Ligand code: ADP
């Protein structure tokens with residue numbers, strides 16, 4: 001994972017800026033009906049007819065948001081796209097296009113950017129979004145990557161952070177905490193490798209956690225599932241900073257309180273095993289570890305029967321009046337105020 005498999009190194013100067021853009025953007029196909037013109041002119045042209053248009057952007061800086069020491073470039077490209085698509089999904093909208101802007105120092109050969117673009121193109125293809133533009137420039141040090149995602153939705157389908165009401169049920173997709181523990185495993189292996197480069201990383205038993213960290217997926221499937229169940233979420237947000245922090249955002253913006261039940265929080269068995277090995281509290285990781293990119297949303301109590309038992313969703317709590325505050329109800333049935341960042345030594349600076 002750490003070594004550079006690509007032996008060939010073509011300097012960026014060999015292609016020049018326009019040659020590089022052409023090289024990186026070749027074979028990019030347009031599939032979305034809303035894309036009238038993609039790459040090649042001064043600007044892309046999109047036509048969304050009577051749909052609402054949703055836009056979200058992210059800026060990623062090497063050494064701040066990612067570390068190429070354990071993040072292969074292909075994974076970086078994939079993840080950078082996914083985190084933006086997750087923001088579109090969190091509006092209960094459908095992503096349709098992305099733009100990709102990169103700044104790189106001459107430390108990176110063309111082959112490295114090819115790997116980055118392999119990841120970007122793989123994600124674009126998998127999520128059926130068109131790459132319709134971007135910008136390419138140089139940086140004095142390191143890599144800077146910015147992706148903008150565009151999506152569409154009918155006005156009545158859009159879900160906002162401020163729509164939750166007293167009594168609504170709090171629901172999360174998938175499971176949480178795994179991406180954070182994946183990062184802990186990778187950081188440990190990196191240290192072992194630095195001490196002795198002959199040590200092969202031992203990543204057996206952590207595959208799900210590492211996959212969640214290096215190759216997260218956006219829940220762009222949830223919109224159709226909810227539609228099929230005839231459920232309109234009253235509010236929605238994606239879990240990028242950690243469950244606790246996102247719940248507090250929803251509650252603050254919606255003017256409600258909440259009870260989150262520790263015993264309900266969905267976690268993967270691999271997370272449980274690894275937390276025991278690292279001697280870290282599972283619930284602390286599950287509610288404070290970030291970068292899961294699952295969706296957190298609220299529904300009306302009347303919709304309970306439509307969602308109960310559905311394997312995509314877990315009901316983890318309910319909303320209360322704002323004056324009751326935001327609490328975690330532990331297994332021992334004690335009430336602890338939620339905090340937006342770890343009650344233990346969890347600190348994790350992400351996008
Ligand atoms: P301008 O000088 O108007 O910024 P560029 O020469 O930078 O134009 O870009 C030419 C075309 O290539 C535009 O359509 C632009 O959106 C696209 N483009 C430039 N860089 C990238 C990139 N890294 N990824 C995808 N498209 C790009």
Ligand code: MG
Nearest residue numbers: 134135136137
């Ligand atoms: Mg440009």
